[in-house]
Amino acid sequence: MKRTIPFLILMLVGSLTSQAQSFGKLVKKTPGMVSYTLRESFSKDVPGTLDKVKAWGITDIEFSSLFGKTAPELRALLDQRGLTCSSYGVSYDAIANKPDSILQNAKALGVKYVRIGSIPHKTAATLEMMQQAAEVFNRFGKQAHDQGIMFCYHNHGFEFQPYENGTLFDYLVAKTNPEYVGYEMDVTWTYLPGQDPAALLMKYPKRFRLIHLKDVEKGVAKSDKGSMSNEQSVVLGTGQIDWPAVIKAVNKSSIAHLYIEDESKAAEQQVPQSLKYLKSL
Template identity: 30%
Template sequence: MKKTQIAAQLYTVRDFCKTAEELEASLNKIKQLGYSAVQVSGIGPIAPELVKEITERIGLTICATHISYDRLVNDLEAVIQEHLSWNCKYVGIGSLPDSYRTSKAGYIAFAEEFNIISDKLASAGLQFIYHNHHFEFTKFEGITGMDLLFQTASPSFGFELDLYWVQAGGANPVDWINKVSGRMQVVHLKDMAIVENNPVFAEIGEGNLNWPAILQACRDSEVEWYVVEQDTCLRDPFESLAISFNYLQNLV
């Protein structure tokens, strides 16, 4: 891992990215922290052309995105053109829609549906990536939803493991990194701490995940982008991004 491979997930600072002016101020802060790239997710209704202009002016790469299910299904050509204009290869979905989560058939149906979308993205030189939470590790007839996705997914269907949520689902992050090796170019990093007997989101290095083993597995799997995300922060989210970045860069 190189410092230039560490990106900030804008969902972490979503409350400060609602307008173009806020986005520019937030991206300037992220650049000053040392990040070279961002994942676009959770920002306000800002024109793609303006997002491109702001990121290029500041000097940040858009390494990946999270796009809504509705847009991926119903507005795919526009999504493709946006990503091509941003020079952003990785097109993600942030969460599995509720309607697919409750059965084995649901997980299989989603994978089959998105195999088609993944193939269309691949034809444009882009890569679909699936971001997990913990509910994918629910078992249906003895097999987890995550395994159902993995087994049904076509080669063009990529993964974006969120290692906090893998751990929260009772699975082993290193095992899953190894399982999706070659099919995961973007990984989500955040730590898990215990506060008053409950698991909470934490800055990387402030919790209990085994980062030396995790990062070695990511290197072995040739992960391209290490994306720092923290869904909720107990301090200023820019400070949280700084703590995580500083921890990661010391492991480079």
């Protein structure tokens, strides 16, 4: 019996370790997915699309639309399938002018994060734009924090205009309260403007809370415009991004949720391939 107990303990530890690393060596657990990836499918059939996502082994979704459902209705569909919505994407206007309704939906969905995908702009980012955004982010962030939700801003490329010894993105980070405001890195829209995603994660390891795993086709030129052809969104590992470096940085940061984002019309074929690639790392 004395010999059996240590053996059982070792077996238990080994089992727990295996479970903790059940997806891959670098990517510890199955990533989530951004609902925009299957936007056309969701707009036609929410229950069927959720079944499809679950069949891929994905259980965590960041919704940036309710697709004609109320928040409680969508939550019920998720609960029925053992799925979760950890992040709710809304507009800049919504957090600035409709914070109560946004937070009501967020609570109904059971999310931990509310994020916006960009700041309204017609030109390159300006200091005034970032000053105004910082005020809105801090105000809404405090409201969300008071209800147990973290607000995050998703970069979209145009924020990396040079400013003083850094960029306007650096300015925005400096002017927002870390207790109330986090960030969601879009890897492609960090890389294309000329930034190093892994280095930026290491620069702000405690500010980034979420990340969009999106790759860009080889040959696409660097740009800070924040837009590209949907078909330039390719299977992870086949484009320009150094994913091992990014994931290693993610593992040293405060990022809690990883979401695959595939903008192409072939997303239904590409997402399973992206999952296979991430698992291989």
